[in-house]
């Protein structure tokens with residue numbers, strides 16, 4: 029049974045809120061344990077995400093209560109109780125598993141390895157979320173990331189719940205053979221407990237994991253629990269194309285970040301807020317983290333006309349006011365064992381670049397890098413959150429008050445899970461994108477123009493225009509994926525902007541994105557009802 033709040037008398041929370049509160053009602057409160065979070069220098073990661081959720085829930089609660097007026101048989105107090113219960117449910121983690129297992133290392137040493145998997149709300153199955161390998165992985169971190177995934181998938185309308193997993197290791201200290209053993213054993217631990225499966229929870233790459241780890245995971249499933257499962261390949265996304273992966277997943281998060289930014293950069297109203305001209309041209313960019321997300325994001329923004337003037341990595345920073353070529357740096361990074369150290373075409377600098385002069389900052393490394401301590405010195409006017417949870421609530425408030433436009437993680441880095449969804453569909457449909465129809469559609473467009481020209485007897489008088497040619501020539505899987513991602517990012521941006529206007533949230537896109545997402549999960553949970561079993 030859910031513990032429901034007692035009724036309270038309260039005043040209107042904010043005159044800007046369009047859905048006004050009635051005099052006697054339940055009010056969603058920020059839970060006691062989160063009260064200090066907005067001022068904390070180093071909040072716990074999960075408390076920080078919880079805080080963002082509850083703050084948005086408070087703003088939208090009256091709207092949800094109003095929505096339940098569709099049930100005329102319900103008393104006002106019952107509607108309020110129901111909303112309050114749903115908000116509590118959405119703010120809770122369903123499962124959090126910690127597993128410890130032994131491995132024998134290449135030199136014969138025994139070692140105990142700890143891993144986690146968290147499931148947030150299960151309003152939609154399967155759940156979806158990456159797996160990371162890093163030394164800071166713990167229960168709090170994985171819970172926070174699963175929490176965020178639940179709202180991220182809702183934000184971009186992909187029909188998954190939220191989850192996340194991780195193993196506490198420094199992958200640089202293990203051989204490929206040892207990493208394979210760890211990945212396979214972790215997979216077995218999750219499978220034995222029914223924590224993952226094509227219809228339960230579908231992992232994907234995250235920090236320090238990629239196609240290689242996903243290949244091991246899928247192979248372990250296919251050879252054990254999944255040998256009789258026709259949808260076995262859908263146990264994970266982010267696989268190599270050769271085993272059912274999709275063209276475009278590796279670059280998808282960076283590509284999605286670029287598209288998310290464009291939805292604001294090309295919108296005159298939003299750019300007026302910053303006093304900027306629309307478009308990428310001449311905008312200077314600094315990126316933190318040059319891994320999967322940061323490097324691909326850099327590539328796309330530079331291709332569009334921006335100038336990459338700084339790259340901050342874990343061991344060194346690079347600066348060049350004339351611009352750094354991301355493709356060249358990516359080649360160097362790969363050859364140089366995943367380090368930008370020693371790159372000759374930029375100056376090395378020690379320390380952080382987060383406070384350096386630039387137009388756009390892209391934190392694409394890890395969580396809690398923008399804090400109460402450094403947010404005041406940030407000079408960028410736009411922040412594109414490629415990483416999950418890069419800004420603490422204290423930093424978020426400081427930045428917003430400085431009129432910085434933060435495109436929040438839950439939307440900005442959702443390109444990865446969106447393309448994962450396309451991969452999942454490809455796996456369960458057992459057909460790759462375009463296979464059945466693109467040639468026919470292409471031929472149809474060509475034949476329409478051939479017919480027009482032969483009827484008019486004017487040689488090649490009628491031709492498809494550039495846009496139609498682009499649609500006609502969109503035949504490769506990568507192009508279809510790109511077009512799908514574009515649709516998803518544009519739709520979500522529209523939704524977030526609408527909410528921001530409706531609730532007079534000004535530049536607080538994070539609260540807008542949460543409200544937009546919470547509402548969808550609320551509607552799904554609310555119509556399903558709460559089971560008494």
Ligand SMILES: NC(=O)C1=CN([C@@H]2O[C@H](COP(=O)(O)OP(=O)(O)OC[C@H]3O[C@@H](n4cnc5c(N)ncnc54)[C@H](OP(=O)(O)O)[C@@H]3O)[C@@H](O)[C@H]2O)C=CC1
Pocket residue numbers: 233234235236237281316317318319320321322340341342343366392393394395397414415416417441442444445
């Ligand atoms: N991969 C994906 O599809 C998605 C990833 N994300 C998020 O994006 C972020 C990055 O993920 P991803 O690119 O996959 O990870 P990667 O491991 O590929 O890259 C992260 C890079 O950032 C560096 N780094 C780590 N900490 C710092 C720091 N404090 N300052 C500067 N650089 C640092 C790492 O160096 P080193 O390796 O030496 O530690 C590494 O080069 C994470 O928050 C992740 O959750 C979000 C959505 C999807």
Ligand SMILES: O=C(O)CCC(=O)C(=O)O
Pocket residue numbers: 156157158159180230231232233234265416441442444445446448
């Ligand atoms: O691609 C996915 O399914 C999940 C990606 C992820 O872990 C994330 O968006 O943080």
